Amino acid sequence: MSRSTDTATLRVTLLGTGTSTGVPVIGCSCRVCRSSDPRDRRTRCACYIEANGLGILIDTGPDFRQQALREGIRRLDAVLYTHHHFDHVAGIDDLRPFFFENSRPIPCYAPPNTARVLYRMFSYIFADGTYPGVPRLHLHAVEGPFEITSRYGDAARLRVEPIEVLHGQLPMYGYRIGHFAYLTDASQLPESSYERLQDLDVLVLDALRERPHPTHFSIDEAIQVARRIGARQTYFIHMTHDVLHAEVDARLPEGINLAYDGLQFTCRLTTS
Numbered sequence: 001m002s003r004s005t006d007t008a009t010l011r012v013t014l015l016g017t018g019t020s021t022g023v024p025v026i027g028c029s030c031r032v033c034r035s036s037d038p039r040d041r042r043t044r045c046a047c048y049i050e051a052n053g054l055g056i057l058i059d060t061g062p063d064f065r066q067q068a069l070r071e072g073i074r075r076l077d078a079v080l081y082t083h084h085h086f087d088h089v090a091g092i093d094d095l096r097p098f099f100f101e102n103s104r105p106i107p108c109y110a111p112p113n114t115a116r117v118l119y120r121m122f123s124y125i126f127a128d129g130t131y132p133g134v135p136r137l138h139l140h141a142v143e144g145p146f147e148i149t150s151r152y153g154d155a156a157r158l159r160v161e162p163i164e165v166l167h168g169q170l171p172m173y174g175y176r177i178g179h180f181a182y183l184t185d186a187s188q189l190p191e192s193s194y195e196r197l198q199d200l201d202v203l204v205l206d207a208l209r210e211r212p213h214p215t216h217f218s219i220d221e222a223i224q225v226a227r228r229i230g231a232r233q234t235y236f237i238h239m240t241h242d243v244l245h246a247e248v249d250a251r252l253p254e255g256i257n258l259a260y261d262g263l264q265f266t267c268r269l270t271t272s
Ligand SMILES: [Zn+2]
Pocket: 083, 085, 167, 185
């Protein structure tokens, strides 16, 4: 009997898919904020990845606690930060329960500019670290591909590749793991990043709303970028309350859809 090639897969859960205010917006009674479609309720963007037995988060926004409870997240080996805006980092202190049974520090990876800001914003975690009960986080400023190893004593490892994107004028990172890439908060991609985004099974991409915005792709801009990258499937995230899921999703081209909170999918981790 010939042994079939074992194609390892990674599993992605989109924890949140909304813009910085979340949807519904506090005090708003527009049709999207009042929508009864659960896909129109969007918590702040974050993503959980399971691959090679490891559990990895991208960003810890202000809704992280509720998202982790909702999805039953139990394992965490590393956090990848895309940039330092509040809607992507404010839940960092809620990483504490991951130390209740496992005191090993959690490595956090970030672009150098974001690492500097995180260090300042959360100095009680990163600078002194002596107060009992603070999360034990090791912050790494990364400028190229790196490897994550297990916090749980097994031999699991995983290669992660930062992908540079521009968020208005702010350089920040998306991340590629295997045939999956996650690009939030982007308004432009350098040429070198397009080269790193070939042969994707799934691309997750920022698409704020129909109208243009200085620091996020609009839906039409995101469609252009998604077509150029050519992933087998693209999901849009970071939508505002201008976007009614059923209406906008219905007009998107084949292979491109709006994401929603809790959406799960799998991708190839390796090619062979
Ligand atoms: Zn941002």
